[in-house]
Amino acid sequence: MDEVRIIEIKKSIFEDNDRDADRLRSELKEKGVFLLNLMSSPGSGKTTTLINVINLLKENIRIAVMEADIDSDVDARKIKEATGIETIQLHTGGMCHLDAEMTRQGLENLNLKETDLAILENVGNLVCPAEFDTGSCCNVMILSVPEGHDKPLKYPLMFSICDVVLINKIDVAPYFDFDMDECVRNIHSRNPKAEVMPICARTGEGVQAFTDWLLTAVSEWKNNKTK
Amino acid sequence: MDEVRIIEIKKSIFEDNDRDADRLRSELKEKGVFLLNLMSSPGSGKTTTLINVINLLKENIRIAVMEADIDSDVDARKIKEATGIETIQLHTGGMCHLDAEMTRQGLENLNLKETDLAILENVGNLVCPAEFDTGSCCNVMILSVPEGHDKPLKYPLMFSICDVVLINKIDVAPYFDFDMDECVRNIHSRNPKAEVMPICARTGEGVQAFTDWLLTAVSEWKNNKTK
DSSP states (O other): OOOOEEEEOOOOOOSOHHHHHHHHHHHHHHHTOEEEEEEESTTSSHHHHHHHHHHHHTTTSOEEEEEEESSOOHHHHHHHHHHOSEEEEEEOTTOSSOOHHHHHHHHTTSOGGGOSEEEEEOOSOSSGGGGSOOSOSEEEEEEEGGGOTTHHHHSHHHHHTOSEEEEEOGGGGGGSOOOHHHHHHHHHHHOTTOEEEEOBTTTTBTHHHHHHHHHHHHHHHHTTOOO | OOOOEEEEOOOOOOSOHHHHHHHHHHHHHHHTOEEEEEEESTTSSHHHHHHHHHHHHTTTSOEEEEEEESSOOHHHHHHHHHHOSEEEEEEOTTOSSOOHHHHHHHHTTSOGGGOSEEEEEOOSOSSGGGGSOOSOSEEEEEEEGGGOTTHHHHSHHHHHTOSEEEEEOGGGGGGSOOOHHHHHHHHHHHOTTOEEEEOBTTTTBTHHHHHHHHHHHHHHHHTTOOO
16 A cells, blocks of 8 residues: 555656647646646645545545655655555656656556546745646645745745645644735735635645635536636 | 845856856855855745844854845845845846856855855755755755655755754744654764754744854864865
8 A cells, every 4th residue: 555656757858848738738638637736845735735635535536646756755655545546756856846748757657547637746846846837737836834924925936827825734823923914915916816725734624625626627627618 | 224235146157067166165265255055945944044143143253145036135135134234135037046156146246355254045945956066165954843854855965965954943843743853863864964953043042053053164164174
């Protein structure tokens, strides 16, 4: 149960990542697979959030996970143990992000015929992953309370490309100088369309709202209502 | 008091960063300036730690600060307001790290004749800044408790190049699943020589031990005892 496949990802040979990402998205559309790209700083709670989301959704839709990491397979093992679903580890060999071709290498190792929702947990980094379209159908990022409400001002690109911003670790907000209203204002100053959802991945608080959003997004994608 | 100079850093034209970094270190040696490169994830507490360190040291040695950021001048203003010392903001224009040439562009805007210790607050990122020698005399990183004790396993290069790892936000440890002994073991598995110092930048706890270490390092550098 605790063994996971580890895929060593090769650096992309394609120069035009945007074109390649659009091609990958079209292929996923044909296959009826929704690809979610999840990003955050190191330690914001991506893996714990995913475990909650998967356990809420796995009876409704078929899910597979790709855990990208520079080294180690800590997260892939955690997800597989806690959810029982198909999980592979992508080793980026020091690379700070994934692009569309690297994501494709991961997807080729999943059983896409049996998958409605493929989740990519990107490398923990607020800078580089924002610069490369992975071919995903939606981008979600997690900002955790201890990181501070000023982060949208300091990492503007990341906040501007995300459909959803999950604000995690709200249970510890009393111990930090964190202003939720200010945080939401900072996010919307970068991206007025971003959905902002406060959660506590540790206790599961607020996660249902996000899984509802995600279930609708996957269903619309499969029913051809969105691009 | 709250106005800071903002320097737009150009991308480096040098291909051999390691050679350029060694050259910068030699020049700093001749000038008697110690360059500290401070790295961490976004929101780990670099700026708050620096304010504490500077206020403890500024009567003993002459300090100047370069705050690197993709955008905004939030941190440079904070440091200048809280310490009164010379602080400039380096805008990296989206770049995820600083290399030696970019650091040199920042140093050229400081009054090095009046500086014993120049501090570079690098871009918040555990991946890319570890790959580029800035020409610094020592590398210090901050890992904060909310990020988790497994980070040395997931970002091995960053931990392997640091002389000191400050473990920040120890005041909130009771609210997180953080194992200090395991953390220290993980750090030393990557880098047996790393000095590990627990601190709380918000209250100042533990910061004196680091400033003592730093004062010794600066003094040895100026007295030619180390490289």
